[in-house]
Amino acid sequence: MRAITWRTVPLAQRSAAIGELLAQGSAFHMCFAEDAGAGIELAYLFSGRDGGLCGLRSPLAGALEASTLVDDLPALHWDEREIQDMFGVRLRGHPDPRPLLLPDSYAGAPPLAPQAPVAAREPWRGHSLHQHGTVQVPVGPVHAGIIESGHFLFTTMGETILQLDARLFWKHRGVEANIAGRGIPEAIRVVERTCGSCSASHQEAFAEAVEAIAGAEVPAGTRAWRTAILELERIYNHLNDLGQLATGVALHVLAQQGLRLKERALRLQEEAFGHRYLFGAIRPGQVRAPKDLARLLAGLRRLHADSAGWADRLFANAGFRDRLAGTGQVPREVALSLGAVGPAARASGIASDVRADLPYAMYHQLAIVPETASGGDALARAEVRRRELLAAFDIAVAMLESGSRESSPQGLDAALSGAAAALVESPRGADGQFLRLRQGKVQRWHLRSASFANWPLIMVASADNPIGDFPLINKSFELCYACCDR
Amino acid sequence: MAHKAFLIGRSLALRLVDCGSCNACESELAMLFGPDFDAQRFGIEMVPSPRHADGLIVTGPGTSQMTDALARTAEAVGAPRVVVALGDCAISGHVHRDGYAAKCGVAASLEADLQIPGCPPAPGEILGALRRLMRKGATGQGLAASD
Numbered sequence A: 001m002r003a004i005t006w007r008t009v010p011l012a013q014r015s016a017a018i019g020e021l022l023a024q025g026s027a028f029h030m031c032f033a034e035d036a037g038a039g040i041e042l043a044y045l046f047s048g049r050d051g052g053l054c055g056l057r058s059p060l061a062g063a064l065e066a067s068t069l070v071d072d073l074p075a076l077h078w079d080e081r082e083i084q085d086m087f088g089v090r091l092r093g094h095p096d097p098r099p100l101l102l103p104d105s106y107a108g109a110p111p112l113a114p115q116a117p118v119a120a121r122e123p124w125r126g127h128s129l130h131q132h133g134t135v136q137v138p139v140g141p142v143h144a145g146i147i148e149s150g151h152f153l154f155t156t157m158g159e160t161i162l163q164l165d166a167r168l169f170w171k172h173r174g175v176e177a178n179i180a181g182r183g184i185p186e187a188i189r190v191v192e193r194t195c196g197s198c199s200a201s202h203q204e205a206f207a208e209a210v211e212a213i214a215g216a217e218v219p220a221g222t223r224a225w226r227t228a229i230l231e232l233e234r235i236y237n238h239l240n241d242l243g244q245l246a247t248g249v250a251l252h253v254l255a256q257q258g259l260r261l262k263e264r265a266l267r268l269q270e271e272a273f274g275h276r277y278l279f280g281a282i283r284p285g286q287v288r289a290p291k292d293l294a295r296l297l298a299g300l301r302r303l304h305a306d307s308a309g310w311a312d313r314l315f316a317n318a319g320f321r322d323r324l325a326g327t328g329q330v331p332r333e334v335a336l337s338l339g340a341v342g343p344a345a346r347a348s349g350i351a352s353d354v355r356a357d358l359p360y361a362m363y364h365q366l367a368i369v370p371e372t373a374s375g376g377d378a379l380a381r382a383e384v385r386r387r388e389l390l391a392a393f394d395i396a397v398a399m400l401e402s403g404s405r406e407s408s409p410q411g412l413d414a415a416l417s418g419a420a421a422a423l424v425e426s427p428r429g430a431d432g433q434f435l436r437l438r439q440g441k442v443q444r445w446h447l448r449s450a451s452f453a454n455w456p457l458i459m460v461a462s463a464d465n466p467i468g469d470f471p472l473i474n475k476s477f478e479l480c481y482a483c484c485d486r
Numbered sequence B: 001m002a003h004k005a006f007l008i009g010r011s012l013a014l015r016l017v018d019c020g021s022c023n024a025c026e027s028e029l030a031m032l033f034g035p036d037f038d039a040q041r042f043g044i045e046m047v048p049s050p051r052h053a054d055g056l057i058v059t060g061p062g063t064s065q066m067t068d069a070l071a072r073t074a075e076a077v078g079a080p081r082v083v084v085a086l087g088d089c090a091i092s093g094h095v096h097r098d099g100y101a102a103k104c105g106v107a108a109s110l111e112a113d114l115q116i117p118g119c120p121p122a123p124g125e126i127l128g129a130l131r132r133l134m135r136k137g138a139t140g141q142g143l144a145a146s147d
């Protein structure tokens, strides 16, 4: 849980202030806009080396515009486009000002700045290369399998992808605007349904933000069980994501075995916490106690042994390694500059993990060492996931054993006012949330999910690969569309 | 005018259209094709093209951005077709109901022949509901004539 130390800087000095923070080794986490009562402000959140969160706020100077900062910080690329859509603020000089979140058919005022004028909106147009011999291949939003909705536009020359452009946000439900004005219990029911695959992570970040606003201390026993739940979420996701890779290289037996293991994990979660996807497991100040702890522990130990054996067989398969090696490469410098997070960043040699860098729940005690690999390819991303999967079992078991039922802190349902941010390492990386409450009601909530941060990497990873490998490259990141689109 | 009952008897080929789910409904649907449920042994298949499908299985509250894609995919299936609304979001819009970007489920654009409630419905529930639909198809009972 973290309070934010804010510093107000004029629009024109943002670039210098950000440059200074980056030079000090601060890490960028999120950028958003909000109107907390005094007009629209742009906000930039960083964490310092000391683990504190510092924020820059820049009030707009009258006009609904500001200059882009993507040259200073390329990771802002999508955040700025989002602000443009949701607040009607023009980011002057942005290299790609196309709409991001809102559909072409949207005709109202900007959803998060209803007083702003209705601006004329350009329809989205795909970027492709039209040269002799190039072919454009549009795919989606509806796909040939059980896959979320998204649109990809490939420019190919023969089999090779020259350029990939994507239009996501087909699943944009307007969650940030919709939960404004709702009370905490109602809001978290929506937050946890933003993404079914990262639900516990979203619950944890939301709960941490509420607790930070309240200044509440959460008892260690509660934090331990929450940590276990977050690792269970990592386990079933990593099992799923490795199993998807088996499907992607047509290893059907291993893929089916992966589904079997995932089903066992989901059943354990349902038995212990009442929901297969952990909905309702974490609430401000609280955690759902495991129903039959001994049974859960026994089940987890068996699942650990079987998952380890399965992963060994998968990685021992020469075809699996051969298809993944060198596929969908993201060089370290590119991952760094685009602000990659999670297993994708670690597979490109970046040793960052929120559990280690800004520990929350019980991770202070666990001394997590980020699992890294250097290849930056699909194989490296799979390796990182395999190691994290096996480590997650150990953490989950230890945390289940040390957790306990404790009385929850009081005052979390009161008419709280204030703002805080929280970061959680979801199975796909840093899940950042900003929350401002007024009298116990959500005034502004912003989610920057790991998938939002990492989608732009897929465009880089796909270039120069055969188009037939795109599904495999996509699976090697296995990003959510749901928590990106919101 | 064809009758939907002719469509499904011992097999059911469906095409998924995700209209803004949280992905848990998809995850449960995918579990049907793992060894625990193995829906294929009952003739149930997810097919890669609407042209191969007897109908659609739709998830999510029906985002405005997906409205056109859903209508066009339904069109490509051709009549008669069945429409399955999977999960509370698809049935009513659930927690996203009445937002600026999502509606009240698929009902706003397509009439569902089968609703499978739950958030998400468990794979066993999905399988049971689809099999009941197939039995209805086999006996010709309880399915409306199609458009």
Ligand code: SF4
Pocket: A193, A196, B020, B021, B022, B023, B024, B025, B059, B060, B086, B087, B088, B089, B090, B094, B118, B119, B120, B121
């Ligand atoms: S019904 Fe529940 S599980 Fe299904 S998409 Fe909606 S929120 Fe997700």
